[in-house]
Amino acid sequence: MNRTNTAGRLLALLLLALMMLSLTACGTKNGDKTDGMSSEPKNAEEAVAMHKDLMAQENTILSENKALWEKVFMAADKGMTMQEDGKNYGDFLLSTIESAKDQFTEDELKLLKEGAEKIRDIETQLTMIEEKYPEAAQESTDGAMSVPAGNDTTTPPDDGSMQKSDDGSMQKFPTFEGKDLDGNTVKSDELFSANAVTVVNFWFTTCNPCVGELSDLDALNKELAEKGGSLIGVNTFTLDGDEAAISEAKDVLAKKGATYQNVYFNSDGEAGKFTTNIFAYPTTYVVDRNGNIVGDPIVGAITEKNQAEALQAQIDKALAADAG
Numbered sequence: 001m002n003r004t005n006t007a008g009r010l011l012a013l014l015l016l017a018l019m020m021l022s023l024t025a026c027g028t029k030n031g032d033k034t035d036g037m038s039s040e041p042k043n044a045e046e047a048v049a050m051h052k053d054l055m056a057q058e059n060t061i062l063s064e065n066k067a068l069w070e071k072v073f074m075a076a077d078k079g080m081t082m083q084e085d086g087k088n089y090g091d092f093l094l095s096t097i098e099s100a101k102d103q104f105t106e107d108e109l110k111l112l113k114e115g116a117e118k119i120r121d122i123e124t125q126l127t128m129i130e131e132k133y134p135e136a137a138q139e140s141t142d143g144a145m146s147v148p149a150g151n152d153t154t155t156p157p158d159d160g161s162m163q164k165s166d167d168g169s170m171q172k173f174p175t176f177e178g179k180d181l182d183g184n185t186v187k188s189d190e191l192f193s194a195n196a197v198t199v200v201n202f203w204f205t206t207c208n209p210c211v212g213e214l215s216d217l218d219a220l221n222k223e224l225a226e227k228g229g230s231l232i233g234v235n236t237f238t239l240d241g242d243e244a245a246i247s248e249a250k251d252v253l254a255k256k257g258a259t260y261q262n263v264y265f266n267s268d269g270e271a272g273k274f275t276t277n278i279f280a281y282p283t284t285y286v287v288d289r290n291g292n293i294v295g296d297p298i299v300g301a302i303t304e305k306n307q308a309e310a311l312q313a314q315i316d317k318a319l320a321a322d323a324g
Contacts, residue, residue: 040128047133054122054129061115068108069115072096088127090120173200173287174274178265181238181250186263188271192291196228197318199311200285202278204236205248210282213301214256220302221260227319233262236275240267286314294318 041047062069072093093116101109176188192198201217203210221231233253237245241264249262265271282301286294295314300307 041133044133044135047129051126051129051133054126058119058122061118064115065108065111068104068112071103072100072112088120088123090116090118090123093119171293172291173285173293174270175291176263176265176269176271178263178271179241181246181253181262181264186261189291191230191232192287193289195224195230196289196322197224197294197315198229198287199224199231199315200287201231201233201282202236202275202284203233203282205245205252207281209301209303211252211256213282213303214253214258216302218256218258218260224315228322229315229319231260233258233260234264234275235262236278236281238262238264239272239275240264284311286311286318288318289322 041050094113097104097109097112097116104112173188173192176186178186180186199217199220203214205211217231217233224230235245235249238249246264253259253262267273267276278297280299284298284302284307286298288294294317295310298307298311298314302308302311
């Protein structure tokens, strides 16, 4: 398995961990020993099971001490990718923790470093499985960008049905008045009403799976244009008009040949608050002409089959409703 994809999986785990509320000390079921590290799988079936178990352990480590890990993540160099190919993610975390050590107490640093060291051991085992059983590893990680089971607001639907609020009414995409990366004013009501369907993709510059799907999103935007729709991106680093982040985002988009419109808005507005509640990236929404959210958010890159199929189903649903 390509280690860039693995970096995306790990980034997803880190971001998903920020949703968790566990307050227990960092550790595993067997104390200092990482579960599943003592043996190698004998066949593909065992490889899938072991891979899933190791990923779960990683998720558990990152879900503990939420506020600390969030600070680690935010300290990552926004000008670099989350992980260089072939570099152990645990080493990446340790390096980031070291660079941000002034933000933590001695006890916090010890806790974070212990967690990162365990992740480094887990990653070594995951690398072995992915090299020996690439198909099994792919089966294990398929859809790994989605949030934990049971969260109905982020599980891609099978039927692409319209997303409903708690009272049964249609859920509106939060309104905003912002700008695109070239400084042009963008109003959500005008944007959505002008299109039969609008796909809104949330991403950020140092998210490998986010950047990896930019070319596919550009191709999708061209397809949507022929059907009266469009796609826009929201790079979360650019909120509030951060000039450095806007420059970086434009550079990344240009390198990927992505020409579709990207927008930003104030972080303290309705759409800004909505954005801060997104913890897994990339996340994509489908919005109809009336500003209603269609179906549930697509969590994970559309380069994955499940995500691509779920997104297309929601687009088709919105187009059919608009035509009717």
